[in-house]
Amino acid sequence: MREFGYLRPTSAAEAVQLLAADGGARYLAGGTNLVDLMKLGVERPRLLVDLGRLPLRDIGPAGDGGLRIGALARNADLAADPRVRTAYPVLSQALLAGASGQLRNVATTAGNLLQRTRCLYFQDTAKPCNKRRPGTGCPAREGVHRDLAVLGASEHCVATHPSDLAVALAALDATVELLGPDGARTLPVTDLHRLPGDRPDLEHRLLPGELITAVTLPPPAPGARSAYRKARDRASYAFALASVAAVLVVREARVERVRIAFGGLAAKPWRARTAEAMLLGAPAEEASFRAAAEAELAAARPLRDNGHKVPLARNLAVRVLSDLALASVR
Numbered sequence: 001m002r003e004f005g006y007l008r009p010t011s012a013a014e015a016v017q018l019l020a021a022d023g024g025a026r027y028l029a030g031g032t033n034l035v036d037l038m039k040l041g042v043e044r045p046r047l048l049v050d051l052g053r054l055p056l057r058d059i060g061p062a063g064d065g066g067l068r069i070g071a072l073a074r075n076a077d078l079a080a081d082p083r084v085r086t087a088y089p090v091l092s093q094a095l096l097a098g099a100s101g102q103l104r105n106v107a108t109t110a111g112n113l114l115q116r117t118r119c120l121y122f123q124d125t126a127k128p129c130n131k132r133r134p135g136t137g138c139p140a141r142e143g144v145h146r147d148l149a150v151l152g153a154s155e156h157c158v159a160t161h162p163s164d165l166a167v168a169l170a171a172l173d174a175t176v177e178l179l180g181p182d183g184a185r186t187l188p189v190t191d192l193h194r195l196p197g198d199r200p201d202l203e204h205r206l207l208p209g210e211l212i213t214a215v216t217l218p219p220p221a222p223g224a225r226s227a228y229r230k231a232r233d234r235a236s237y238a239f240a241l242a243s244v245a246a247v248l249v250v251r252e253a254r255v256e257r258v259r260i261a262f263g264g265l266a267a268k269p270w271r272a273r274t275a276e277a278m279l280l281g282a283p284a285e286e287a288s289f290r291a292a293a294e295a296e297l298a299a300a301r302p303l304r305d306n307g308h309k310v311p312l313a314r315n316l317a318v319r320v321l322s323d324l325a326l327a328s329v330r
């Protein structure tokens with residue numbers, strides 16, 4: 001049994017102070033990822049700063065007509081929120097596609113965004129892993145990588161980010177609110193996670209001690225329809241092999257506005273900006289969606305055993321966008 005400290009601050013400022021004062025401290029939210037990793041010996045915090053007493057659980061209107069989601073809002077509460085289900089169905093669907101009912105009752109918005117990769121080697125302290133111990137190597141490249149990245153990977157790491165929620169937030173142009181020792185700031189959610197490059201141990205752009213306090217969604221564009229689709233080995237309780245979040249506005253049978261993000265393909269939610277640019281003004285039909293998805297996925301560099309992800313992601317994107325286009329003309 002490894003000893004660690006445990007504190008329960010009552011304000012965000014106090015939590016930030018505690019973390020800033022101890023480089024071996026970690027924020028604890030629902031604990032569904034962090035505690036598992038502590039049991040495996042992957043995480044070894046000296047101090048847990050439990051966020052449970054912080055007033056960051058509310059979901060409410062944002063100033064601009066959008067929605068502000070507290071960092072500690074539970075995944076289950078967020079998925080069931082009537083405003084989310086009506087105005088941002090992609091978000092509700094992504095949350096419900098993740099984990100299990102029991103986990104969603106505990107898991108939080110911020111914890112979900114910052115959960116760690118499910119790469120088998122990362123979770124096994126007997127194995128080398130550049131992300132866990134920089135400079136030790138990446139056995140996944142030659143080993144078991146069926147679930148790992150085909151986009152944005154490097155020779156140093158081919159891990160994927162496991163969050164479904166993050167993929168929906170990327171397609172919704174969400175913003176993350178942060179509080180750190182030097183004050184508050186915001187970050188587009190698409191900038192929150194990093195690609196591995198030669199430093200796979202650096203996974204996100206939070207500064208030391210920074211706390212996620214909320215996530216804000218802009219108001220939905222007029223006429224926007226959105227959806228999330230996920231392919232996985234089982235119908236529940238499984239991470240994405242590939243997933244797609246899409247937001248589409250169709251006017252006079254043409255694409256007026258589109259946002260697409262892929263999950264399960266990279267170390268971060270993959271905003272499909274090439275596909276989005278190709279689709280603007282194009283006929284809102286299957287052939288356009290297929291060509292755009294193929295153009296985006298031309299950058300894919302599969303390994304020996306994960307090439308299936310490329311057609312899977314393409315087909316998911318074509319299906320989601322075609323369904324949304326069809327719903328737009330009904």
Ligand SMILES: Cc1cc2nc3c(=O)[nH]c(=O)nc-3n(C[C@H](O)[C@H](O)[C@H](O)COP(=O)(O)OP(=O)(O)OC[C@H]3O[C@@H](n4cnc5c(N)ncnc54)[C@H](O)[C@@H]3O)c2cc1C
Nearest residue numbers: 029030031032033034098099107108110111112163164212
């Ligand atoms: C069997 C299983 C299946 C799962 N399947 C899926 C799935 O299909 N899809 C999916 O998306 N997820 C899935 N999950 C993951 C689950 O959703 C995450 O474990 C959960 O969302 C993490 O949230 P948490 O609040 O428990 O985070 P914690 O475990 O408490 O924290 C996770 C990380 O975030 C940091 N953190 C937490 N809050 C903050 C904050 N406010 N500011 C800064 N840092 C913070 C912590 O320090 C820690 O590093 C699965 C988990 C399990 C165990």
Ligand code: SF4
Nearest residue numbers: 119129138157158159
């Ligand atoms: S893919 Fe990344 S997380 Fe997995 S073994 Fe390689 S370096 Fe570690």
